[in-house]
Amino acid sequence: xxxxxxxxxxLATLGRGHVSPNPMVGCVIVHDGGKQDGIQNxxxxxxxxxxxxxxxxxxxxxxxxxxPEDLALLPESTAYVTLEPCSHYGxxxxxxxxxxxxxxGRVICCNDDPNPLVGGQGFAKLRAAxxxxxxxxxxxxxxxxxxxxxxxxxxxxxxxxxxxxxxxDGFISxxxxxxxxxSGDLAHRLVHRWRGEEDAIMVxxxxxxxxxxxxxxxxxxxxxxxxxxxxxxGKNPIRIVIDRNLSLPADLHLFDRTQPTIVxxxxxxxxxxxxxxxxxxxxxxxxSLVDLLTDLHQRNIQSALVEGGTTLFQSFLAExxxxxxxxxxxxxxxxxxTKAPVVQGKLVSxxxxxxxxxxxxxxxxxx
Ligand code: AOF
Ligand code: ZN
Numbered sequence: 482x483x484x485x486x487x488x489x490x491x492l493a494t495l496g497r498g499h500v501s502p503n504p505m506v507g508c509v510i511v512h513d514g515g516k517q518d519g520i521q522n523x524x525x526x527x528x529x530x531x532x533x534x535x536x537x538x539x540x541x542x543x544x545x546x547x548x549p550e551d552l553a554l555l556p557e558s559t560a561y562v563t564l565e566p567c568s569h570y571g572x573x574x575x576x577x578x579x580x581x582x583x584x585x586g587r588v589i590c591c592n593d594d595p596n597p598l599v600g601g602q603g604f605a606k607l608r609a610a611x612x613x614x615x616x617x618x619x620x621x622x623x624x625x626x627x628x629x630x631x632x633x634x635x636x637x638x639x640x641x642x643x644x645x646x647x648x649x650d651g652f653i654s655x656x657x658x659x660x661x662x663x664s665g666d667l668a669h670r671l672v673h674r675w676r677g678e679e680d681a682i683m684v685x686x687x688x689x690x691x692x693x694x695x696x697x698x699x700x701x702x703x704x705x706x707x708x709x710x711x712x713x714x715g716k717n718p719i720r721i722v723i724d725r726n727l728s729l730p731a732d733l734h735l736f737d738r739t740q741p742t743i744v745x746x747x748x749x750x751x752x753x754x755x756x757x758x759x760x761x762x763x764x765x766x767x768x769s770l771v772d773l774l775t776d777l778h779q780r781n782i783q784s785a786l787v788e789g790g791t792t793l794f795q796s797f798l799a800e801x802x803x804x805x806x807x808x809x810x811x812x813x814x815x816x817x818x819t820k821a822p823v824v825q826g827k828l829v830s831x832x833x834x835x836x837x838x839x840x841x842x843x844x845x846x847x848x
Contacts, residue, residue, distance in 0.1 A: 485509050485523065485561045486591065486619045492530040492539070493563050493626060498678070499533045502783050504594075504627040506531045508543035509561045512554045513586070526551040526558060540566055540576040544583055552583075559587040563623050565594040565616065568602035577606040587613040591623025595634035632804060633783040638774035639680065640784040641802060643794055644672065646809040646837070647821035655818045658790055660692045664809040667835030672788075673701040675807075676718055681777065681785040683721040685793035686729065694788070695734045696720045719743065719782065723773075723793065727764075738762055743780075745773050770796050794822045806842040809834065 492507030507530040514522030529542025537545075540562060547555075560566075566576035566588065580588060588607055593616060594600065607614050624631055629640040646664035647653050655661045676682050677698040684694060697717045720742040722735050727746050729735075735742055738761040745767045767773035777785065787793060787803075797803045808824055826842035833839070 483619060485511050485525070485559075486563070486589065487622075488525070488528070489539075489561045489563050490591070490619065490622055490626060492528060496531050496533070500531050501534065501680070502630070502633075502781060503531060503534055504564055504630040506539040506562065506564045508539035508563070510543050510547065510555075510558050510585075511561065512551070512558045523559075526554060535572045538567065538573050538576050539563070541573070541579055544579065556584045556586050558585060559589055560585050561589050561618075563591045563626065565590050565592065565599060565601070566603040566607065567594065567596075567599050568606050569598040571598065575603070575606075577603040580607065581610040581612065585612060588615075589618055590614075590616045591619050592616070592627075592631075595631055597634070628804065629784040633778065637778050638802070639777050639782050640804050641774075641797060642675075642679065642784070642786045642805040642807060643797060643803050643822075644675070644786055644788055644807040645794065645821055646811060648811055648813050648815045648818075650814050650816065651821050652815040652818040653789070653791060653821040654691075655815070658687050658691050658819055661815065661818070663811045663813065664837045665811070665835040668809045668837045668839070670700045671834055671839075673698045675786055677701055679718055679784040679786045680782045681719040681721050683723075683785050683787045683793070684735075685723050685790050686725065687792065688788065688790040689722045689724070689729055689733060689735055692789075693733050693735075696788070697740060718786075721745065721777070721785065736762060745776075770800055770802060774802060791819055791822065798822055798825070801844070801846055804844050806844075808840050808842075809837045810840065811837050 489507040489509045493505040496505040509525055510527035511523040512526050514524055516522065527543040527547035529539050529546055531539045532542065540560065560580060566580055568575050568577045594603060604614050604616065632640040645653055646668065648663055682696045684696065688694065717740045720735055720740055722742065723745050725747045727748055741761050743763045743765055745765055747766065747768065749766065765776055767776055787797060806824060806826055824842055827845040828840065829843050830841045831838065
C-alpha cells in the first residue's frame, strides 16, 4: 500500500509553486481487488491533486477522474490522501463530505491537517459516517513535502532558511562586513529563483546598509507555466529588514516601495507609526526575534529566506529558530574578514552550482 501513497505524494508535488499558502496534496483511489496468491491486488481507478490555490482539492479531482463505469466500485475502494481530508468550507467545500457522499470504503492518510479549521474534524466526520480511517502512513515524507505549511501551523512561525556564500577559508564578507563577490553567476541566479519560492526574504541592519540589496527576483524568469513562456522576473516576495533604531538611510533600495516591505524596529513610542498609511512600506515593533516571527505568523507569512548578515544568522542559531541552511562555498580565499557561521544540522545534499559547491543542511534538533 506504500506504493499507492508514494504515487499520491508524487501527484501532490505537481502543485508546487501554485498552491501556496495551501499545502500540496495528492490523492489516489484504489479498488481493493482482494488477495491472490497471498498478494493484495489493487487497481487505481482515480487520481488527482490540488492544482491551484483556491481551486478544487485533491480528493475532488481524484473523484472527478474516475470513469463512469468504475463509480460503483467506490464502496470497495480506498482513498490514499497525503493529508487529512478537510472538514470546513473555505474556498472549497469539505472533502470529507464529498468522500462520505460518494460512499468511499476506506481513507488512508500521511498526516493530520494542522490547520485549526480542520484539526482532526475531517477524520472525525469520516469515522462518524462508518468509514475506516488510518493515518500516519509515510508520515515523514508528508511532513517533508509540506514543511512550510506544517512549521507555520505547528510552531506558529514561518519556515526559516538561512542562506549565505563563504570563501574556502570560511569568510562571508570582508573586514567590517565589507561586501565581496564570493559566489559565481549561476549561484546568484539560483538565489533569485529561491527568493521567488518563499513568502519573504529577510536581512539585518548591516547588510541593508552595506550591501544596499534590492531583494527581488530579477535574474529568474518565473515559474514555467502552460501556454506561452512567461518572460520577466519571478514572483517577488515580501522584504523584511531589521532596523532596531530606525537609523537606516531612506534612499536604500529596500525603501523604494517597489515591493511590500516590513521594517522591524524597537522604538516603542513609534510602535504603529506609518502602519496603515503606506501598505508597501510597513513599520512594525518587535522586542525580540520570537516577537518578530510571531508577527510574521500573524501576517500569514509561511516561509522566509534569511540572507544575512552574520549578526542575524547568529540570532537565529542561538535561539534554534531555523529549519534549513543553504551554503555556497567558492574556490576563492580571503585571508581576513568576517567569519561565516559554523554549519550545523543534518547534511541533506551537496552539489556543484557553476564554480561553487552548494551544501544544504536541515535542523535536526527537533526544536
Ligand atoms: C484537502 N485536500 O487538496 C487540500 C486541503 O480555502 P480552501 O477551501 O482551499 O481550504 C484550504 C485549507 O484546506 C488548507 O489550509 C488546508 O487546511 C486544507 N487543504 N485539504 O482535504 C486538499 N489542499
Ligand atoms: Zn479538502
